[in-house]
Amino acid sequence: MGYSTILDIIGSAIIGGLIMLILFRMSDAASQNTYNNSQELVVQTNLTTLVGILENDFRRIGYCKLYNKIPISNTAIISADSTSISFLTDVNDTGDVDTLHYYVGPTSELTSTPNPNDRLLYRVINNETPKSVNLGLTEFKLLYFDTWGDTLKFPIATTKAITSIQISVQVENAEAYGNEYVSAFWRQIRLAARNLTNR
């Protein structure tokens, strides 16, 4: 074993080491990409699920199968705030008037997830125990408009003036790879619950 052999061994160790480093880096990057992409999918799925529920419920503001039970339809919104809303509807299309209340909980409520911004969205039917859903919600903002399309300022003096609503929702994943949280955002510019303007 000569001098050149030692050089070969050292050289191959260096090259092997570099390759190993590249491989580790590649593996890490691949894991991150795989994780982020799958989280993006999860976040996107969560968002479309959430949006489906919201659209379904919000379009039925003021609806009742037995419509005589809500004679003045623009009284259907009981209270409206930037992060909560309570309204009359008929959740299961049974002809009974239900009160549906949406609101978000504080971020401190979800300490079990590393994401410091996610919070629970509560959907409460009548006086039932509040049911929350953790879909990684980080933003739930409502904006209300009157018959002229003008934005109603908070606090809203009379909910009867509301004719359309802007809903903004942002969802993030519960755990990030590093500090990069994946997010998806959805906004319904003007959701007009048709029953609000019937009568």
Next chain:
Amino acid sequence: MSGKAILFLVVGFSLIFLVLGQNFGRISTEGIDNSSNYFERTVAHNIASSGANIGANQIFLNPNWTAGLNNISFDGGVLNVSVDIIDAFQNIRRVNSIGIFKDDTSIVQITLQPSSFAQFAYFSENENGINWITGDTVGGRFHTQDFITSDGHPVFIGKATSYRGIKYATGSKTADSPIFDGTFGRDSIPIPSTSISNLENEANINGHTFTGNDTVSLTFIGDSITYTTSTNTTTKVPTRWGWKYETTTTRNTQTVLASSFAPNGVIFADNSVLRIKGQVSGQYTVGASGTGYVDNYGGGHGTGIVYVDDNITYTTDPRTNPNSTDLLGIVAEKSVLVADNYANLHDGVNIDAAIFCKDGGFGAENFTSIAPANGPINLYGGICQQTRQAVGLFSQNRWTHQITIQSGYYKHYYYDPRLATASPPSYPATGKFQIVSWYESNSKL
């Protein structure tokens, strides 16, 4: 040896990239699926909503339209619209619109019922130059065929429509903008010329029609009605100096069970004056036709005028019991007047009713000359009138702006919300349908 290692390395990397590639491919496919599913659901919903609007418009143009639309290509999908008559007696119809896009289906169902004038908290064809001022509040559906002339900031709580639009009393939109707590839009809803004859026909069919009387007085006493008919007969009698005309009045008073007297709830006085008071139990519409008129001082002359002689209220008060089914419609070919008498001026008058005046308005008899009443007109219902009328004269202090009544009544008018969907029997209709319910649902095929 090194060749094998390279082979393992290449195969190994290939496998890793294959797995990663497949994973990335699946993720992006599902991501696109999410996006396209939402898009498809939205398009299906838009198609169904469009179908519902098309159906409603067809019924607006032709109230008897039931043909529907079958498999119409629309926005890349398919549209089906059908019309069901879900209550033939009340003529309540449902438009079912189904929008299909790819494998998503959206359903929109809208329910329409004939639009009754009872739904209006306030309706007029002619505002008679009277402004809506700060402090005025209309608590339900509002419509005028005239301008809404706004002087200050009147409040319209329900849906408001006007044929001619909004006029600002001082020309300043800022100073005179009305506050619409509901929606505002332009619409034309004229009073149909047949509104009185239709009511009389209903009275002839299964209600009660008084004919050949000068005055008919109705007193509602729960389940019963006491009515008095007065007929004036003028005869020429000889005197020592020649001839003179003498008028004799024949009166006939009876008490009857209201439900047997007018099974369909419509009581009509043909070409007569109608006077009413009492406490109503059940659902009734009383009306009078004629050719009379009301002068500028509130004086009623001739027939077709309904006078409210005293309180006319519901037996079960809907303000304390929203399940009350008592309903009253007061329909006049000319006007409805609060009678100039002690009972009304003594402590005001309470009226629970939907009021309709085809050619006149709701006002107070002799409002310019009577003393200030000791109580207001408490109206719980709604007013539809051809021309807006006054119930009192008021003066405003130049410096304090305090308003003082000079004659007549203060107004306390409140809308009966039950009238938004219910109406007294055979109450005049607008001849159009109104949407009373809008239902939306999505589903996968």
